Amino acid sequence: MKPKKVVIWILVIFALYTVINSPAKAADLVHSAFNAVAGSAQSIGRFFDALIS
Numbered sequence: 001m002k003p004k005k006v007v008i009w010i011l012v013i014f015a016l017y018t019v020i021n022s023p024a025k026a027a028d029l030v031h032s033a034f035n036a037v038a039g040s041a042q043s044i045g046r047f048f049d050a051l052i053s
Helices: 003-021 023-052
Strands: none
16 A cells, blocks of 8 residues: 555544544534634735735
């Protein structure tokens, strides 16, 4: 197997284990990740808005 495939499989197995073992913590992780992505997108938007203004 290629190393990239192995890493992807490890991440998938870890995600499944986390969801099965602790669904509340898994939901918190997803929520935190979404907030981080949304915050980054807002910051980028503000940056380009400041460039245009």
